[in-house]
Amino acid sequence: MGQTKIARASVDVPLDGFAAEVAGGYLxxxxxRRVRVRDPALAATLRAMDPSVRVEFAPAIAVERAPGxxxxxxxxxxxxxxxxxxxxxxxxxxLEGVP
Numbered sequence: 001m002g003q004t005k006i007a008r009a010s011v012d013v014p015l016d017g018f019a020a021e022v023a024g025g026y027l028x029x030x031x032x033r034r035v036r037v038r039d040p041a042l043a044a045t046l047r048a049m050d051p052s053v054r055v056e057f058a059p060a061i062a063v064e065r066a067p068g069x070x071x072x073x074x075x076x077x078x079x080x081x082x083x084x085x086x087x088x089x090x091x092x093x094x095l096e097g098v099p
Contacts, residue, residue: 003031005094005097006031006032006095009032009033009034009094010034011035012036013027013037014063015063015064015083016063017079018079018083019080019082020037020038021042021045022079022082022087023090024042024045024055025049026084026088028046028053029049030091032053034054035056036055036061037055037056037058038058038059038063043055070082
């Protein structure tokens with residue numbers, strides 16, 4: 001039942017850079033079937049990961065700049081944590097039925 005909820009979800013990724021790559025890859029890997037991202041190159045990468053996923057380039061998505069509760073000094077570590085945290089929060093919301 002949970003996998004069906006994830007597959008039916010339509011997810012906007014309001015991140016950019018490495019954080020968006022992490023979040024998008026996690027969501028596609030988790031089974032989301034419709035994902036919208038701000039970067040056309042990332043959209044192509046996610047399509048290549050799973051051609052059955054509907055990945056859309058949507059540059060109008062507002063970027064969420066609030067970092068997660070981690071506070072890493074290394075920007076790459078922070079981006080990794082932010083992307084993973086966004087994806088996990090999103091999957092949890094989908095499974096709990098939060099719009």
